Structures are given as structure tokens and as C-alpha cells.
Amino acid sequence: MNSKHKIVIIGNGMVGHRFIEELVDKDFRDNFSITTFCEEKNLAYDRVSLSTYFNGKTKEDLSLMPEGYYEENGVEIFIGDKAESIDRKAKVVKSAGGREVHYDTLVLATGSYPFVPPIQGQKQYYFEGYRAFECGDHKQHIHVYRTIDDLDAIKASASKSEIGTVIGGGLLGLECANALKNLGLKTHVVDRGPSLMGVQIDAEGGIVLRAKIEESGVQVHTSKSTKLISSGKEARYQLQFDDGTYLETDILVFSSGIRPRDEIARKAGLKIGDKGGIVIDSECRTSDEDIFAIGECALWNGQIFGLVSPGYKMAGVAADIITAQGDRRFEGADMSTKLKLIGVDVASIGDSHGRTEGSRSFSFRDELKGTYKKIVISPEGNRLLGAILIGGVEEYGTLQQMMLNEMTLPKDPGSLILPTTEEAAAGVGLDTLPEAAIICSCHNVTKGELMKSVQDGATTIGEIKTATCASTGCGGCSTMCKQLLDNELAKRGVDVNTDLCEHFPYTRQELYGLIRVKGIRNFETLLAEHGHGAGCEICKPAVASILAACWNEYILKDEHYGLQDTNDRMLANMQKDGTYSIVPRVAGGEITPEKLIALGEIAKKWNLYTKITGGQRIDLFGARQEQLPLIWEDLVAVGFESGHAYGKALRTVKSCVGSTWCRYGQQDSVGLAVEIETRYKGLRTPHKLKMAVSGCTRECAEAQGKDVGIIATDLGWNLYVCGNGGMKPRHADLLAADLNKESLIKYIDRFLMYYVRTADRLQRTAPWLENIEGGVEHLKAVIIEDSLGIAEQLEGEMAHIIDTYQCEWKTTVASPEKRKRFRMFVNSDETDNNVIFVEERGQIRPATDDEKFELGVSRKEVFE
Amino acid sequence: MKKVAETTYNKICAMNDIPHNAGVCALVDGKQIALFRIGDKNELYAISNYDPFSKANVISRGIVGTMGEIPKVVSPIYKQQFNLTNGQCIDNPKVSIPTYPIREQGGAIYVSAIENC
Numbered sequence: 001m002n003s004k005h006k007i008v009i010i011g012n013g014m015v016g017h018r019f020i021e022e023l024v025d026k027d028f029r030d031n032f033s034i035t036t037f038c039e040e041k042n043l044a045y046d047r048v049s050l051s052t053y054f055n056g057k058t059k060e061d062l063s064l065m066p067e068g069y070y071e072e073n074g075v076e077i078f079i080g081d082k083a084e085s086i087d088r089k090a091k092v093v094k095s096a097g098g099r100e101v102h103y104d105t106l107v108l109a110t111g112s113y114p115f116v117p118p119i120q121g122q123k124q125y126y127f128e129g130y131r132a133f134e135c136g137d138h139k140q141h142i143h144v145y146r147t148i149d150d151l152d153a154i155k156a157s158a159s160k161s162e163i164g165t166v167i168g169g170g171l172l173g174l175e176c177a178n179a180l181k182n183l184g185l186k187t188h189v190v191d192r193g194p195s196l197m198g199v200q201i202d203a204e205g206g207i208v209l210r211a212k213i214e215e216s217g218v219q220v221h222t223s224k225s226t227k228l229i230s231s232g233k234e235a236r237y238q239l240q241f242d243d244g245t246y247l248e249t250d251i252l253v254f255s256s257g258i259r260p261r262d263e264i265a266r267k268a269g270l271k272i273g274d275k276g277g278i279v280i281d282s283e284c285r286t287s288d289e290d291i292f293a294i295g296e297c298a299l300w301n302g303q304i305f306g307l308v309s310p311g312y313k314m315a316g317v318a319a320d321i322i323t324a325q326g327d328r329r330f331e332g333a334d335m336s337t338k339l340k341l342i343g344v345d346v347a348s349i350g351d352s353h354g355r356t357e358g359s360r361s362f363s364f365r366d367e368l369k370g371t372y373k374k375i376v377i378s379p380e381g382n383r384l385l386g387a388i389l390i391g392g393v394e395e396y397g398t399l400q401q402m403m404l405n406e407m408t409l410p411k412d413p414g415s416l417i418l419p420t421t422e423e424a425a426a427g428v429g430l431d432t433l434p435e436a437a438i439i440c441s442c443h444n445v446t447k448g449e450l451m452k453s454v455q456d457g458a459t460t461i462g463e464i465k466t467a468t469c470a471s472t473g474c475g476g477c478s479t480m481c482k483q484l485l486d487n488e489l490a491k492r493g494v495d496v497n498t499d500l501c502e503h504f505p506y507t508r509q510e511l512y513g514l515i516r517v518k519g520i521r522n523f524e525t526l527l528a529e530h531g532h533g534a535g536c537e538i539c540k541p542a543v544a545s546i547l548a549a550c551w552n553e554y555i556l557k558d559e560h561y562g563l564q565d566t567n568d569r570m571l572a573n574m575q576k577d578g579t580y581s582i583v584p585r586v587a588g589g590e591i592t593p594e595k596l597i598a599l600g601e602i603a604k605k606w607n608l609y610t611k612i613t614g615g616q617r618i619d620l621f622g623a624r625q626e627q628l629p630l631i632w633e634d635l636v637a638v639g640f641e642s643g644h645a646y647g648k649a650l651r652t653v654k655s656c657v658g659s660t661w662c663r664y665g666q667q668d669s670v671g672l673a674v675e676i677e678t679r680y681k682g683l684r685t686p687h688k689l690k691m692a693v694s695g696c697t698r699e700c701a702e703a704q705g706k707d708v709g710i711i712a713t714d715l716g717w718n719l720y721v722c723g724n725g726g727m728k729p730r731h732a733d734l735l736a737a738d739l740n741k742e743s744l745i746k747y748i749d750r751f752l753m754y755y756v757r758t759a760d761r762l763q764r765t766a767p768w769l770e771n772i773e774g775g776v777e778h779l780k781a782v783i784i785e786d787s788l789g790i791a792e793q794l795e796g797e798m799a800h801i802i803d804t805y806q807c808e809w810k811t812t813v814a815s816p817e818k819r820k821r822f823r824m825f826v827n828s829d830e831t832d833n834n835v836i837f838v839e840e841r842g843q844i845r846p847a848t849d850d851e852k853f854e855l856g857v858s859r860k861e862v863f864e
Numbered sequence: 865m866k867k868v869a870e871t872t873y874n875k876i877c878a879m880n881d882i883p884h885n886a887g888v889c890a891l892v893d894g895k896q897i898a899l900f901r902i903g904d905k906n907e908l909y910a911i912s913n914y915d916p917f918s919k920a921n922v923i924s925r926g927i928v929g930t931m932g933e934i935p936k937v938v939s940p941i942y943k944q945q946f947n948l949t950n951g952q953c954i955d956n957p958k959v960s961i962p963t964y965p966i967r968e969q970g971g972a973i974y975v976s977a978i979e980n981c
């Protein structure tokens with residue numbers, strides 16, 4: 001048919017898919033054709049995140065590729081068809097589905113299967129491949145934990161069960177136990193060995209881990225070998241252990257280790273390791289030069305790698321070799337791991353058990369905090385060989401880098417894991433990291449690669465992303481990447497570009513100054529006088545926010561309308577299906593029964609999904625764009641105002657009940673919360689702003705996690721600033737103690753306007769403070785001692801904002817012109833037919849793609 | 865660009881119904897099309913309202929601007945940028961969305977539902 005070189009891949013798991021991606025990146029199409037067998041009924045998905053399937057992630061979320069990826073790239077795939085045998089002479093693969101496919105090069109990416117120890121039972125359990133079959137009546141309650149199908153089966157049996165037991169207390173076993181616990185089961189973990197996670201951590205670490213896990217309600221049974229499974233008395237099964245004790249359970253999940261799936265290779269006569277695994281060399285070639293093996297099924301240098309990143313490396317190597325483009329070789333991989341198990345952080349690095357001859361170790365255990373830290377060092381005492389961290393893993397990155405790069409240890413290696421003193425914390429900066437340090441762990445991008453991309457001309461984060469993929473996964477590394485970029489540029493003598501964007505050669509702070517001092521009132525004037533081009537999604541909302549903070553005009557005024565970000569434009573929060581949520585203000589979280597009922601009535605009338613938010617108020621979801629003014633008309637009529645949940649603005653002032661009711665309350669925290677929420681509502685800030693007031697030091701309002709936090713004392717109020725929840729929590733700093741209300745308000749006014757004046761775009765108060773030279777002492781000087789002589793000015797600016805407040809929704813519903821903007825279509829009264837709701841737990845929610853499809857929305861609308 | 869026969873144009877709205885430097889959505893022969901009016905010269909653009917990344921009909925609600933000389937709109941959900949002249953996604957060369965012929969005559973806006981190619 002054609003003369004292209006034919007590559008056939010058996011197994012479409014994480015590694016098999018990565019291999020195909022590597023080929024796609026190499027533009028294989030002119031010279032190669034690709035066919036792959038996928039035994040599972042789902043295309044490759046993120047097995048590493050499998051457990052999130054129980055937390056609401058869907059198959060689509062877990063899928064590793066966009067819809068249609070294989071078709072678009074001309075990859076032939078046989079879904080649900082298992083390859084059964086390989087005829088190496090004829091170079092043909094035969095499948096269970098009856099296919100016979102010729103190959104020039106064959107790649108085995110068959111992964112592994114969960115090992116199930118032989119256990120006798122009154123009933124006999126059979127395992128074919130890795131799937132359990134039982135010749136009894138309730139086979140659906142004995143499981144393994146490897147595939148989406150397995151999880152579906154576990155979920156189904158959990159709904160009919162109360163107790164769940166996992167056999168195997170390793171990494172996966174504990175992850176599985178957590179899943180069972182979250183499914184509402186009373187959960188047990190049984191392990192043959194004396195402690196948990198014996199592969200990665202030592203006995204002492206095992207004790208600390210066990211204590212933490214039992215704290216969470218999961219029961220741990222160690223040194224128990226199951227010898228018989230019989231029917232139970234109280235529960236479905238009874239597990240009988242060899243020490244004579246027993247345990248009853250409704251569900252059983254085996255997680256007793258994995259074994260490489262080498263059966264097809266074995267049958268074909270390829271070389272297999274003594275304990276299983278398809279033997280490969282550093283080119284990932286098996287004993288047949290036309291057959292490669294990659295991922296968990298492959299055995300390299302006597303080692304199986306049960307993690308995904310070594311598999312990815314192998315995929316890259318095989319792609320290089322097969323296409324003869326690139327020169328990567330497989331030379332082993334680091335098996336260090338860091339993870340969170342049942343809420344406990346655990347990390348294991350290198351030779352964590354200290355098996356190297358003559359190695360010495362140093363450990364530190366804090367029973368109060370429940371942490372355990374250990375390092376293993378070389379006999380000479382100058383190199384780190386391994387480490388274990390439990391309960392706190394901040395040191396993971398540093399220790400791993402030290403081990404991998406054979407860095408010289410500090411004089412007192414113990415300082416690496418002892419509770420951080422300030423000097424020690426300052427120890428490892430970006431500059432001291434070696435080039436091999438992995439900065440982006442999602443994509444395995446090293447410091448060296450990032451530096452190279454800058455050498456090759458990247459000057460922005462965007463360019464770095466394109467060049468290296470760094471920072472395009474979870475985004476957790478973006479700050480480090482940015483710092484590295486700035487450092488590198490500075491070293492090259494390139495001026496680090498702090499311009500807001502290509503349209504304005506100014507920082508946000510400078511633009512704020514220009515607008516305020518020159519009295520500029522709209523974007524067009526600012527652009528004409530100080531910028532160029534037409535603006536963009538970065539400068540427009542930033543300028544809109546500055547204009548609002550200075551002049552406080554109605555934000556939907558014609559000249560401001562196009563500047564507003566998505567949510568501000570509709571004065572509501574856009575949801576994933578293009579509908580909106582509505583959050584009316586409930587100052588301080590205090591609400592009368594009448595208003596609560598009114599809110600309920602309105603939600604019912606418009607069939608909105610209602611939920612209590614994390615900010616002590618009520619969110620109404622599922623409003624279509626064209627319904628917003630109608631719903632708000634109802635809300636305004638009963639006295640509600642905008643809650644600015646859509647704006648970079650004051651969100652909520654959380655309160656605790658305080659002295660009015662609470663036996664410990666020192667002051668009226670609700671009263672103060674209502675007062676300050678009313679005072680600052682509508683204020684536009686560089687990023688969103690949250691506050692809270694607690695009635696005593698028990699801190700029920702969590703004020704120290706807020707941008708502005710106030711805690712009552714017997715003498716007055718303590719003012720805390722620059723706290724943060726969210727991605728990088730930060731405890732607030734005490735700015736001033738025992739204030740009376742007048743000074744308290746004065747200081748908050750000054751604080752807020754100083755933040756508005758000097759922060760970067762989208763910078764919360766916490767990172768803002770971290771970047772201020774002099775830190776909180778500087779803030780105290782400016783705000784309390786007025787060291788810059790601007791206190792009065794700041795107060796005046798705030799007074800203007802307070803005097804010019806208007807409820808944006810009230811103004812909007814009163815204007816027929818503005819209401820027009822909410823129509824879905826400018827030329828029709830139809831509504832968006834792609835917005836479809838279904839019911840769940842008695843309320844609406846957006847339909848998933850599959851549900852829409854079933855409900856008859858055309859495939860094109862759903863999937864294209 | 866393919867020339868589209870005049871008869872396929874539909875009258876949609878008045879020029880002023882499209883907010884300046886922003887967009888609205890029109891329903892043309894059953895298709896959702898985002899219309900934008902930009903700059904001193906009232907440049908007009910018509911582009912699909914469907915955002916392939918979020919699978920929601922939201923493009924008309926995006927912020928418009930320029931990247932160098934290229935006029936663009938930014939999807940309001942996950943912020944991908946699209947070239948308004950040809951629908952090309954600027955962040956992902958593999959993705960583009962349809963654009964449509966649009967013109968103004970006598971203060972009214974006319975749009976065709978037959979994609980530009």
C-alpha cells in the first residue's frame with residue numbers, strides 16, 4: 001500500500017501515549033505510519049492522578065489528549081483490542097479482536113498489573129491478566145486499583161458497603177485507602193511487613209506515618225499475612241490472618257505491588273528478567289532489534305521503574321532511535337518521590353534506607369508536630385545519599401538537588417533538616433542551585449534548560465513557556481521561572497523589562513501616578529498621551545482598575561465598558577459554560593430571616609443553583625447573560641446590593657459572632673465587620689481584597705488569613721495586615737495593637753490606599769508586602785508614623801471613594817440603554833442553545849459533554 | 865479571501881449597537897457570530913462566538929486589543945488569544961476558529977453566515 005516505515009505500539013497507557021506525542025513532535029508523517037493497540041476502553045489517561053476521579057474529575061479531565069488528537073495526526077488506534085501474540089518472523093501482531101497487523105518496528109508499552117498474592121478461600125479467586133474473577137456470587141467486591149474501570153467498580157461496590165480494606169500498605173495502598181475513606185467507608189489497611197511504605201521509608205518513619213494516618217481515622221494493621229478469605233459474619237468477607245486474628249470487611253482491594261506485563265513478550269521469546277520485565281538496553285531495544293520496550297514493562301540494568309517520569313524518558317529515547325532524530329539514551333532515573341498521603345506529606349529521596357555500605361544517618365523527630373526527618377550521608381560525610389521527610393517536606397527540593405548533583409554538604413549536615421533558623425532558610429537561592437536542578441517538575445525542565453532558552457533569545461515568560469514547556473502544567477513553578485528569567489536577563493546586562501505590556505512603557509505604579517497627577521479620566525487619553533497601539537487584555541483591565549480607584553466612576557460607562565475584564569463587564573462571575581453566578585452583598589455575613597427568604601424566593605423563581613460560599617454569603621449560579629438584569633431587578637427591589645464578587649475589589653468582611661452572643665467575645669465583631677464592609681464596599685484594588693473581624697483570640701473569623709484582619713482585645717482592636725489564604729497561605733503581620741475604633745479605621749484607610757498606589761497589577765497584599773523593602777516595619781513607618789508625609793492624602797483619596805459609592809447593579813437596572821448590553825444576541829431574543837442544565841441533588845448544574853450529546857445537542861456543538 | 869456574493873449578507877443591527885472597542889453576539893442563520901467594532905475608523909470583525917477551549921459560546925465577551933499590528937480578541941474563559949482577521953489562535957497554531965464577512969452600509973451592519981476561507 002505504501003512504503004512508509006510502520007511503527008506498531010502495544011499499549012496506550014501514559015508512556016505509550018507519550019511515545020506517540022514524541023513522534024508527532026518530530027513530524028513523523030512523511031516517513032512513518034503509526035498503529036496502536038489500546039486494551040482499555042479509554043484512550044491514554046493520567047493514571048498518576050487516578051484518585052482524583054473520585055473527587056469529581058471526569059474521564060475527559062483525566063484524558064491526556066485533546067479530543068480528536070489521534071485522528072488529526074493520522075494515528076491509527078484500536079480501542080478495546082488487546083494484542084495477543086507477536087509473530088517475529090512474519091513481523092505481525094495478532095489481536096484478540098482478530099486483527100493481524102504488520103510492523104517494521106514494534107514498541108511494547110504494556111505497563112504493569114497489580115500483583116495479587118495467592119490466598120486460599122472457600123471460594124476461589126482467579127486473576128486473568130490483572131482483573132479479578134471469582135467463581136462465587138459477589139465478584140464485584142474484590143478489586144485492584146489501576147484503571148478507570150477498576151475505580152468504577154470500586155465506586156459501585158462502595159455504594160453497597162460500609163467497611164473497606166486495602167491489602168498492602170505501600171504508596172498505592174495508602175492512596176487507595178484514602179479514596180475508600182473519602183467514599184465514606186470505614187477503612188482498614190493491612191500490611192504483611194512491620195511498617196507502612198517499607199520500600200521508601202524506614203521503621204521509625206513508618207511509626208510517625210502510622211500515627212498520622214490513624215489520626216485521620218484509617219485503621220492500620222501491620223505484620224498480618226492473610227491466609228484465607230471466607231464469608232464474614234458481620235460484613236461480607238472475613239480475612240483470616242496467619243497469627244489467628246481476623247478482620248471483617250465488605251470490600252477488599254489488593255494493592256500488594258505491581259508486576260510488569262511481559263506475557264506477550266515472553267510468548268514471543270524475548271529476553272525476560274529473572275523476576276519478570278522485558279530486558280532492554282540504553283536504546284530501549286529488547287533482545288530483538290526491531291522490538292522496543294518502554295515504561296513499566298521494561299527492565300533496564302536489572303531495574304523496573306514504577307514511576308511515570310522514567311517511562312517518559314524511555315519514550316523519548318525510543319523515539320530518537322527509531323526515527324534516527326536525536327541522541328537521547330536511557331541511563332537510569334532518580335526514584336525520589338514526594339506525595340501527600342491521606343493528608344500527610346511524605347518524601348523519600350535516593351538511598352533512604354542507608355543501604356550504602358558505611359553510610360551514616362542523622363534524624364530528627366518532633367512528636368508534637370508529628371514530623372520525622374532523616375538524611376543519609378556518605379561514609380566520608382561530604383555527600384548526601386538519601387533522605388526521608390514525613391509531615392513536612394519543605395526541604396525536598398534542596399535535598400534532592402544536593403543528592404542528584406553530588407553537592408558538598410554543609411559543615412553541619414544536621415542543619416539541613418533541623419527546624420529552620422533564619423540563616424539556614426536563606427541558604428539555597430536560585431543562584432546556588434546547579435544547572436541540573438529541576439525547576440518545573442511537571443515537565444522536568446531544569447535550571448540549565450531554562451537558562452539556555454534565555455541564551456537562545458527568550459525575554460518573556462511566554463517565550464520561555466513555548467521554548468521549554470515550563471510553567472504550562474500546574475503553574476506552581478511560575479514565580480521561580482520568572483525570577484530565573486529576570487536574573488539571567490540582568491546578568492546579560494539586558495534591562496529587565498518591567499513595562500506593563502507592549503502598549504505602555506510604564507509599570508502599574510507609574511501609570512497610577514500619571515493618571516492621578518494628570519487627572520486622566522479615560523483609557524483613550526492615557527493611550528494617546530503615554531502609550532501606543534490599541535491596548536490589550538493586560539493593560540485595559542489594569543487601567544480600568546486604576547481609573548476606578550482614582551475617580552470611582554460607574555464602570556460600565558461607555559468609555560470604560562470595553563476595558564473591563566469578563567466578569568466586571570457583566571457585573572457577575574462567568575462560569576465554565578458561559579452562564580453567570582450572582583453574589584449579593586451580605587455585609588459581615590449577617591442576614592435577616594426576611595432577606596434570607598427573599599433570596600430563596602428569587603433563586604427559586606429563576607431556578608438558580610444556590611450554595612453558601614467560603615465568604616459567608618450566598619452564591620446563585622446558572623443565570624443566563626440575558627437574565628442578569630431581570631434577576632437583579634428583583635434583588636434590588638428587596639434591598640440587595642452588588643457583592644462585587646466579580647471585581648478586583650473588596651469581597652467580604654468575614655465575622656465571628658462576637659461579644660453579642662459568644663461567652664468569650666471581647667468586642668462586637670459583627671458590628672465592626674458590617675461597618676467596615678459598608679465603608680469599603682466598591683473599592684477597586686490591584687487584586688481582590690478580603691477582611692475579617694474576630695471577637696477574641698480564638699480567631700473564629702480567621703482574620704490572620706486575610707488582607708486586613710482585626711482581632712478584638714480587652715482594650716480595643718489588633719490590626720493585622722497582608723494575610724492570604726489561597727495558593728500560598730501567609731499569616732498576617734500585626735501592624736498595631738489595642739487600637740480604638742477611630743485609629744483603627746484611619747490606619748485601614750491609609751493601608752488600603754497605599755496598597756492601591758504601589759502594588760503591581762494582580763498582586764495581593766501578601767506578595768506585595770514580601771516585595772516591599774523593609775517589610776512590615778516600612779509599612780508601620782508609613783501608616784503609623786507618616787514617614788512619607790502622605791497620610792492625609794491617602795485618607796482624602798479614600799474619603800472620595802466612600803463619598804462616591806454607588807451600587808453598580810442599581811444603576812444598571814435603572815438604565816434601559818445599559819440593560820441592552822446583556823442581551824445574548826444583538827439581533828434576536830433567542831438564548832444560547834449550548835447552555836444546558838441537568839439536575840443533581842435537587843438543583844441544576846451544567847450538563848457534561850456526554851449528557852448534552854445524549855440530550856440531542858448536535859455533536860458538532862458539543863465536541864468541536 | 866473568497867469573494868462572497870452580496871445576497872448572502874444579512875442585516876443585523878445598527879453600527880452603534882456594537883459597543884465601541886468591544887463586541888456583541890449575533891445569531892445569523894442559526895450560527896453564533898461575534899461582532900466587534902474597533903478603533904477610530906470603526907474597523908469591523910466577525911468571528912465565531914464558540915470558544916473551542918472552553919466549549920462555550922463566549923468570544924463576543926472577550927477583551928479586544930492588538931499584539932504588534934495584529935488585532936485580537938482574548939477568550940474570557942481561559943484567555944487564549946485569537947487573530948480577528950483570520951481566526952487563528954495565537955497561543956496554539958493548531959487551533960483556529962471561523963471568521964465571517966462583515967460590512968457596514970448606511971449605518972447598518974451586514975454579516976454573512978458563510979465562513980471566510
Ligand code: SRM
Binds near residue numbers: 582612651706
Ligand atoms: C464562590 C467561592 C467558592 C465557594 O463556593 O465558596 C469562590 C470562587 C472562586 N474563587 Fe475563590 N471563592 C470563594 C472563596 C475563596 C476563599 C475563602 C475566603 O474568601 O475566605 C479563598 C481563600 C482566601 C484568600 O483569598 O486569601 C479563595 C481563594 C481564591 C484564589 C486564590 C487567591 C490567592 O491569593 O492565592 C483564587 C484565584 C485568584 O484570585 O487568582 C480564587 C478564584 C475564584 C474564582 C474567581 C475562580 C474563577 O476564576 O472562576 C471562583 C469564581 C467565583 C464565582 O464564579 O462566583 N479564589 N476563594 C467563594 C466566594 C466567596 C465570596 O463570598 O465572595
Ligand SMILES: Cc1cc2nc3c(=O)[nH]c(=O)nc-3n(C[C@H](O)[C@H](O)[C@H](O)COP(=O)(O)OP(=O)(O)OC[C@H]3O[C@@H](n4cnc5c(N)ncnc54)[C@H](O)[C@@H]3O)c2cc1C
Binds near residue numbers: 037049172261308
Ligand atoms: C493509583 C496510582 C497512582 C500513581 N501515582 C503515581 C505518582 O504519584 N507518581 C508516579 O510517577 N507514578 C505513579 N503511578 C504509576 C504510573 O501511573 C505508572 O508509572 C505509569 O502509568 C506507567 O506507564 P505505562 O505506560 O508504562 O503503563 P500504563 O499506564 O499501565 O499503560 C499500559 C497500558 O497498556 C495496556 N496493555 C497492556 N498489555 C496490552 C496488550 N497486550 N494489548 C493492548 N494493550 C495492552 C494496558 O491496558 C494499559 O492501558 C501511579 C499509579 C497508580 C495506579
Ligand code: SF4
Binds near residue numbers: 657658666
Ligand atoms: S472569636 Fe471569640 S467571640 Fe468570636 S466566636 Fe470565637 S470565641 Fe466567640
Ligand code: FES
Binds near residue numbers: 440443474476477478
Ligand atoms: S511545576 Fe511547572 S507547571 Fe507544574
